Amino acid sequence: MKSSRRHFLATVGQWAAALAAVTVLRPIAALAAERNLKAFEAKSLDAVLSAYGGGSAKESADVVLTTPEIAENGAVVPVTVESKLAGTQSISVLIEKNPGVLAARFAFGEGVDAYVATRVKVAETCNLIALVQTADGYFYAQKPVKVTLGGCGG
Amino acid sequence: MADPMRIRATMAGDKVDVKILMAHPMETGLRKNPDGTTVPEHYIDTVTVSCKGKTVLSADWGPAVSKNPYLAFRFSGAAKGDMVSVTWKDTRGETRTDEAAIA
Numbered sequence: 001m002k003s004s005r006r007h008f009l010a011t012v013g014q015w016a017a018a019l020a021a022v023t024v025l026r027p028i029a030a031l032a033a034e035r036n037l038k039a040f041e042a043k044s045l046d047a048v049l050s051a052y053g054g055g056s057a058k059e060s061a062d063v064v065l066t067t068p069e070i071a072e073n074g075a076v077v078p079v080t081v082e083s084k085l086a087g088t089q090s091i092s093v094l095i096e097k098n099p100g101v102l103a104a105r106f107a108f109g110e111g112v113d114a115y116v117a118t119r120v121k122v123a124e125t126c127n128l129i130a131l132v133q134t135a136d137g138y139f140y141a142q143k144p145v146k147v148t149l150g151g152c153g154g
Numbered sequence: 155m156a157d158p159m160r161i162r163a164t165m166a167g168d169k170v171d172v173k174i175l176m177a178h179p180m181e182t183g184l185r186k187n188p189d190g191t192t193v194p195e196h197y198i199d200t201v202t203v204s205c206k207g208k209t210v211l212s213a214d215w216g217p218a219v220s221k222n223p224y225l226a227f228r229f230s231g232a233a234k235g236d237m238v239s240v241t242w243k244d245t246r247g248e249t250r251t252d253e254a255a256i257a
Contacts (some may be wrong), residue, residue, distance in 0.1 A: 035199050040216040076220045095218060099184060103218035106227070109210040113169065116211075117226040121182070121218045 008049035040102050045094060045129060047100050048101060049138060057131060060085065065130040065141045074147040080117040081130040083139075088114035090133040096142075097126035122147050161254035163238045168231050172257055174225045174240055180256035191230065198223060198242045205229070206240050232256055 039051035049057060067078040081091050091114065092105040103120045114132070122128070122145055129142045157177035164171050176198065183195025201213040212228045232238075234256050241251040 028202075035214040098218050099182075100216050100218065101224070103216055105214045107212045107214075109212075109229070111207060111231040112210050112229040115228055118225070119220040119224045121220055132217065 006008060012068050018028060036105075039105070040100050042101055044101060045096075045131070045140070048092070048094060052133070054133070054138045057140045059110055060139035060141065063130050063132050063139055063141035065128065065143050067128050067145050069144075070146040070148065073149050074122040074124070075149075076119050077122045077128075077145060077147075078117070078119050079128065079130075081085070081115070081132075083114035083124070083132045083134075085132060085134050085136075085139060087135040088132055089135070090118050092131040092133075093118070094129040094131055095126065096129065097124050097141070155240040155249050156248060159240055159242075159252040161240055161252055163254050165256060166228070166235055169228045169230045170236075170238070171207075171228055172226065172238060174203075174223075176201075176223045176242060176250075178221070178223060178226075178242075178244065180217065180219060180221045180223060184217075187240045195245055198219075201225065201240065201242045203238065203240050205232050206236055224251065253256060 019044060036051055038049050041105045042048040042051055045057065062084040064082040064084065067077060072078040079093055081093065083091060088108065090105055090107040093103045094101050095103050106116045108114060125146045127144050129140050130140060131140045160224050162174040163172045179196055180198065181196040183192065185193045187193060195217060196216045197213055197244050201215065202209055203211040211227055227228045236256050237253050239251060239257060241249060243249045
């Protein structure tokens with residue numbers, strides 16, 4: 001009976017080691033990709049901010065977010081973000097009630113206008129948030145979008 | 155291999171107006187087939203646009219960007235005839251690069 005107990009413990013040990021390997025290796029895989037995985041898994045604006053190492057964001061009228069008020073098809077919602085703030089480094093588009101809040105983040109090189117237009121999926125009626133990163137911190141603008149047909153599940 | 159991108163780069167005053175349309179399914183990994191199995195995630199996660207060897211725009215995307223993604227932006231410091239190069243990489247590690255001359 002003793003040997004079977006030993007065998008059991010050894011098997012458990014192996015499993016634990018395998019599990020540990022999986023949990024440890026995961027963050028390394030995330031690092032290998034340049035994308036900030038934590039930010040894309042975040043569930044709120046504050047969580048996205050902390051993933052990017054920002055403190056808090058101030059609402060600003062200089063961030064211009066253009067979206068349709070009513071989106072008939074949530075799978076294709078046009079979004080345009082323009083920042084009038086000096087020294088804009090990046091623009092992020094967030095959708096409050098999507099499974100992952102952050103949809104896209106655009107980082108600008110030198111001589112690039114702080115303007116970007118794209119199309120995103122919106123799961124249900126909620127606020128769209130444009131988050132702008134400048135040398136002075138983070139600023140945002142938000143706007144509600146009504147979705148009649150959700151962007152997920154199709 | 156994925157279909158080519160459609161890139162249009164035009165001069166608007168002293169700035170370059172870039173419009174890009176990519177061909178990609180952008181599967182979120184949440185959608186289900188009629189038989190209940192999940193469609194595996196497959197989306198573009200990084201996009202890089204460069205001109206004259208300099209990166210002008212780099213984007214990190216999540217699955218919430220629409221299917222066949224559209225992207226438009228403006229930059230300065232280039233002239234007619236310069237090449238704009240766009241590269242994307244998706245979650246399966248596939249990449250595609252396309253170029254267009256500024257008109």
